[in-house]
Amino acid sequence: MTIAENFKSLDLEITEIARNNGRNPEDVNLIAVSKRQTQDKLRAALDYGHRIFGENRVQEAQEHWAELKADYPDLELHLIGPLQTNKIKDAIALFDVIHTIDREKLARKLGEELKIQNKSMPCLIQVNTGEEPQKAGIPPKDLPDFLHFCRVECLLDIRGLMCIPPIDDPAAVHFAFLKKLASEHDLAQLSMGMSSDYPKAIALGATYIRIGTALFGERDI
Numbered sequence: 374m375t376i377a378e379n380f381k382s383l384d385l386e387i388t389e390i391a392r393n394n395g396r397n398p399e400d401v402n403l404i405a406v407s408k409r410q411t412q413d414k415l416r417a418a419l420d421y422g423h424r425i426f427g428e429n430r431v432q433e434a435q436e437h438w439a440e441l442k443a444d445y446p447d448l449e450l451h452l453i454g455p456l457q458t459n460k461i462k463d464a465i466a467l468f469d470v471i472h473t474i475d476r477e478k479l480a481r482k483l484g485e486e487l488k489i490q491n492k493s494m495p496c497l498i499q500v501n502t503g504e505e506p507q508k509a510g511i512p513p514k515d516l517p518d519f520l521h522f523c524r525v526e527c528l529l530d531i532r533g534l535m536c537i538p539p540i541d542d543p544a545a546v547h548f549a550f551l552k553k554l555a556s557e558h559d560l561a562q563l564s565m566g567m568s569s570d571y572p573k574a575i576a577l578g579a580t581y582i583r584i585g586t587a588l589f590g591e592r593d594i
């Protein structure tokens with residue numbers, strides 16, 4: 374199948390799954406994850422008409438998108454990977470949404486830089502739902518304090534939560550848990566679901582699904 378066909382069939386599938394679960398398909402936003410894909414494939418997605426893309430590294434995202442951004446003013450870029458504090462300025466310049474607020478130092482420095490630039494940036498907090506030591510994200514029990522810190526001390530515009538479930542666990546358990554946490558804190562956005570598990574994520578309330586290989590094929594590197 375071509376990239377355009379992949380997009381078309383996924384768009385149809387998202388609509389169907391959303392409807393079957395009593396959800397409005399327009400509330401499920403497809404983030405096409407373009408990390409480690411070729412420029413030709415990104416062009417094909419743009420030609421199809423897709424405009425929302427996700428990247429997990431700031432520098433690679435610049436290589437992929439800095440020039441294209443000028444040609445496509447309606448492009449929407451999401452940072453879905455870890456953000457180092459020395460890349461905050463670059464991230465603010467390039468991205469429209471950051472999904473990976475995961476520690477106090479990052480929240481504080483991002484808040485400071487946004488204030489200096491007089492800008493605002495919709496953000497999500499990454500939650501380590503599986504409490505895996507090697508994985509980014511705040512422990513679930515810290516969410517109330519961290520959310521308060523981000524909003525009150527750092528003046529960040531926190532819209533929702535993001536998670537990456539442990540590989541060995543049923544993803545649905547983590548999606549349901551993230552949904553519960555978001556509801557408790559009145560957060561509207563839920564970033565969850567990748568190529569292997571997006572149907573469950575949509576059924577359980579995802580507002581952003583992050584799909585790479587199911588759209589673009591295997592990554593290059």
Ligand SMILES: *Cc1c(COP(=O)(O)O)cnc(C)c1O
Pocket residue numbers: 406408429453454537566567568569583584585586587
């Ligand atoms: C790479 C990546 C994805 C996309 O993964 P696929 O399995 O290719 O769909 C989604 N979310 C994050 C955080 C990623 O790093």
